[in-house]
Amino acid sequence: MFYREAGQYKTSYAADMAVFPLRQDRIALGLIIAAAYALALSNDFMLQAVLIPFLVFSLAAIGLNILTGYAGLLSLGTGGFMGVGAYACYKLTTAFPGVNILIWILASGLFSAGVGVLFGLPSLRIKGFYLAVATLAAQFFLQWCFNRVPWLYNYNVSGAIEAPLRTLFGHPIVGPAATPQTRYLILLTLVILLTAVVSNLVRGRIGRAWMAVRDMDIAAELIGIKLLSTKLLAFAVSSYLCGVAGALMVFLWYGSAEYTVFDINQSFNVLFMVIIGGLGSLIGSFLGAAFISILPTLLKFGLPALGVPIEAATAEHLTAIMVGALIILFLIVEPHGLARLWQIGKQKLRVWPFPY
Amino acid sequence: MSLRSLGLTAAAAFLVGAAAPAMAQDSIYVPMNTYRTGPIAGSGVHVADGMRDYITLLNERDGGIGGAKITYEECETGYDTKKSVECYELQKSKGSVIYSPWSTGATLAAIPRAAADKIPILSMAYGLSASADGNVFPWVFNPPATYWDGASVFIKHVAEKEGGLDKLKGKKIGLIHLDAPFGKEPIPLLEKLAKEYGFELKLYPVAAQDMQNQGSVWLNIRRDRTDWLYNQGWGAMNPTAVKEAIKAGFPTGKLVGVWWAGGDDDARGGGEQGKGYKALSFNLAGTDFPVIKEIQKHVVEKGLSKAPREKVGEMLYNRGVYNAMLIAEAIRNAQAISGKKVVTGEDVRAGLESLNITEARLKELGMEGFASPVKVTCEDHNGHHKLFVAEWDGSKWTKGSDWTDPMKELVRPLLVQDAKDYAEKNAGWPKRNESCAKSS
Numbered sequence: 001m002f003y004r005e006a007g008q009y010k011t012s013y014a015a016d017m018a019v020f021p022l023r024q025d026r027i028a029l030g031l032i033i034a035a036a037y038a039l040a041l042s043n044d045f046m047l048q049a050v051l052i053p054f055l056v057f058s059l060a061a062i063g064l065n066i067l068t069g070y071a072g073l074l075s076l077g078t079g080g081f082m083g084v085g086a087y088a089c090y091k092l093t094t095a096f097p098g099v100n101i102l103i104w105i106l107a108s109g110l111f112s113a114g115v116g117v118l119f120g121l122p123s124l125r126i127k128g129f130y131l132a133v134a135t136l137a138a139q140f141f142l143q144w145c146f147n148r149v150p151w152l153y154n155y156n157v158s159g160a161i162e163a164p165l166r167t168l169f170g171h172p173i174v175g176p177a178a179t180p181q182t183r184y185l186i187l188l189t190l191v192i193l194l195t196a197v198v199s200n201l202v203r204g205r206i207g208r209a210w211m212a213v214r215d216m217d218i219a220a221e222l223i224g225i226k227l228l229s230t231k232l233l234a235f236a237v238s239s240y241l242c243g244v245a246g247a248l249m250v251f252l253w254y255g256s257a258e259y260t261v262f263d264i265n266q267s268f269n270v271l272f273m274v275i276i277g278g279l280g281s282l283i284g285s286f287l288g289a290a291f292i293s294i295l296p297t298l299l300k301f302g303l304p305a306l307g308v309p310i311e312a313a314t315a316e317h318l319t320a321i322m323v324g325a326l327i328i329l330f331l332i333v334e335p336h337g338l339a340r341l342w343q344i345g346k347q348k349l350r351v352w353p354f355p356y
Numbered sequence: 357m358s359l360r361s362l363g364l365t366a367a368a369a370f371l372v373g374a375a376a377p378a379m380a381q382d383s384i385y386v387p388m389n390t391y392r393t394g395p396i397a398g399s400g401v402h403v404a405d406g407m408r409d410y411i412t413l414l415n416e417r418d419g420g421i422g423g424a425k426i427t428y429e430e431c432e433t434g435y436d437t438k439k440s441v442e443c444y445e446l447q448k449s450k451g452s453v454i455y456s457p458w459s460t461g462a463t464l465a466a467i468p469r470a471a472a473d474k475i476p477i478l479s480m481a482y483g484l485s486a487s488a489d490g491n492v493f494p495w496v497f498n499p500p501a502t503y504w505d506g507a508s509v510f511i512k513h514v515a516e517k518e519g520g521l522d523k524l525k526g527k528k529i530g531l532i533h534l535d536a537p538f539g540k541e542p543i544p545l546l547e548k549l550a551k552e553y554g555f556e557l558k559l560y561p562v563a564a565q566d567m568q569n570q571g572s573v574w575l576n577i578r579r580d581r582t583d584w585l586y587n588q589g590w591g592a593m594n595p596t597a598v599k600e601a602i603k604a605g606f607p608t609g610k611l612v613g614v615w616w617a618g619g620d621d622d623a624r625g626g627g628e629q630g631k632g633y634k635a636l637s638f639n640l641a642g643t644d645f646p647v648i649k650e651i652q653k654h655v656v657e658k659g660l661s662k663a664p665r666e667k668v669g670e671m672l673y674n675r676g677v678y679n680a681m682l683i684a685e686a687i688r689n690a691q692a693i694s695g696k697k698v699v700t701g702e703d704v705r706a707g708l709e710s711l712n713i714t715e716a717r718l719k720e721l722g723m724e725g726f727a728s729p730v731k732v733t734c735e736d737h738n739g740h741h742k743l744f745v746a747e748w749d750g751s752k753w754t755k756g757s758d759w760t761d762p763m764k765e766l767v768r769p770l771l772v773q774d775a776k777d778y779a780e781k782n783a784g785w786p787k788r789n790e791s792c793a794k795s796s
Contacts, residue, residue: 094781159540164784175468256468
């Protein structure tokens with residue numbers, strides 16, 4: 001009744017090709033973004049343990065979704081690529097402390113993109129599981145570098161990288177003095193900007209080329225898509241986003257990180273987000289990140305906060321069981337991920353209250 | 357109640373619950389990070405049980421500390437940095453007075469925050485060794501010893517068995533270590549000692565994913581004919597090392613672990629032949645101490661403990677008790693200094709900084725012979741206290757050597773240099789402006 005396009009006439013090509021052609025969608029999106037900014041008012045725990053991780057993982061999931069969901073290239077190197085971004089950002093900001101950290105966070109993704117392209121080269125010859133193994137090599141190699149090349153962490157005695165104090169207009173945004181509120185707002189803005197860029201990218205020529213390669217690369221080649229550049233571009237864009245997510249993770253969330261943060265488990269985590277959220281969908285990346293990142297935290301701390309008298313360790317076990325069961329449930333109910341559920345919900349809403 | 361309203365209620369209650377400080381008027385909130393789950397739960401469960409039981413003992417027997425009840429809460433981390441950060445935030449929102457990270461990653465993440473959040477960190481003989489320098493890290497404490505102290509006591513032990521420090525010349529001393537910052541920590545000190553005493557240092561790194569797959573490492577050890585081995589390992593790496601040592605025919609008596617390689621289950625990994633395996637320690641195992649007897653009487657017998665009876669008094673359990681004792685003494689000290697019953701994080705920082713647990717105080721605590729005295733000063737947040745070598749007799753840990761002083765004169769300058777480096781590399785590291793706390 002409220003959610004339909006009746007009466008909304010498109011009078012220009014631009015209107016016809018808008019990302020959100022429906023007025024209701026635009027309003028809802030505006031409300032969601034406004035609400036996201038308003039959430040900066042919630043308490044430190046909510047920001048630091050729920051919202052900031054969610055945004056960081058959303059960006060990483062979008063990155064992997066470009067590669068796996070849109071271009072059909074399976075990767076297990078996400079953790080490593082995130083690490084490249086984080087370590088690159090650390091090296092850059094310690095070598096050139098005068099340049100604003102936001103510039104370095106965005107630039108660090110370029111290093112990650114370069115590494116991604118390098119490890120993406122085998123994708124021209126191999127596909128599917130075999131490619132997954134090649135990217136697994138990237139994961140192990142990069143992790144080894146983070147541990148074994150002391151230059152990367154400036155010969156730091158702790159063997160870890162630490163976020164130094166960095167300011168924007170005299171206001172601390174990175175480092176221990178930065179409040180969670182500030183860090184959240186910066187992170188939110190960056191994620192919104194990058195998501196907007198990506199959503200336009202995947203709708204255009206490049207995105208269509210990726211999808212063509214995903215669906216059948218021989219057919220794509222026959223209609224004139226160059227596999228080399230298309231696949232490597234997918235690796236570059238994907239690694240760029242993952243790298244930025246990694247830099248954000250260390251500089252706006254953890255504040256310091258050992259190499260173990262970027263281990264294979266991180267790669268699997270992001271892969272699960274993409275699979276559960278929905279391959280080839282941006283909203284799915286957000287839903288998947290929420291599912292894998294927020295749900296365990298809510299369950300673990302939510303149950304005792306509700307007054308359920310359970311021990312911390314039991315809550316942890318229960319969380320693992322419940323999340324596991326929910327993953328299976330969702331995959332049975334909708335194998336195409338949460339994004340598909342979202343889409344079905346929207347379709348139902350359009351015909352409500354008179355379904356046919 | 358419909359499903360939806362139930363969900364909404366749950367969400368609302370969660371938000372309220374997370375925000376509202378869960379503190380009664382005259383109680384002190386002492387949270388503890390634990391890892392009863394995850395890949396190294398095998399060690400974490402015993403430590404957590406020990407900490408929990410000692411605090412329970414204080415609440416049950418003495419009604420808390422100085423008349424203030426201790427609100428003890430565990431937060432499960434699974435030894436995972438992400439979950440540790442969540443725990444830190446939750447504890448901060450509830451007004452914690454001390455942070456026990458219980459993982460190197462969590463310690464490193466919390467160190468820069470401590471001064472800003474005004475919550476002191478007690479990383480008992482783990483974490484960042486350089487944080488022993490109180491001038492650079494006023495909010496971080498890591499008594500009773502650093503990994504470098506441990507390595508120096510190991511070398512002293514080798515010298516003692518070989519007949520003097522001059523006998524080390526030409527010996528091959530190996531370090532089998534986890535290939536992570538924690539495992540690599542003793543390397544610079546051992547290198548320095550190798551130069552000084554003329555022994556050859558061999559390094560045997562074990563990658564984190566190969567903790568239970570050390571076959572090739574031990575082939576190398578056999579080929580090199582290493583004389584002594586120091587094991588800087590953690591978790592599943594330790595029982596595997598003991599097992600592999602036996603398989604490779606390496607004398608278990610010449611394999612010495614750091615204190616985190618000294619769990620009962622680690623030594624049991626070797627089975628019958630594991631007898632003679634050694635590990636450094638700063639607390640004794642066993643139940644022959646008044647404090648453990650009290651715990652058995654007031655906590656275990658009343659069914660308030662989560663530990664199985666036979667695990668009470670094991671090495672790691674007692675280490676948990678020791679950690680809880682440090683916290684309790686710091687709070688008691690903080691109460692004495694501030695004159696308040698319910699102390700804050702800043703008070704506890706002062707309490708830790710002027711901590712002085714003498715032999716007499718240990719006796720009062722029922723810990724005579726259980727641990728060596730601990731003294732922390734404003735400059736020295738570690739103290740570099742005495743350690744001993746524990747020896748596995750096939751079923752339990754025994755005291756295999758006297759309390760030995762580490763080579764403090766060697767370790768301290770290196771630490772101070774490292775702390776300086778840390779502050780320099782983290783440009784903008786705050787200068788210490790906390791005044792030096794004097795014990796009352």
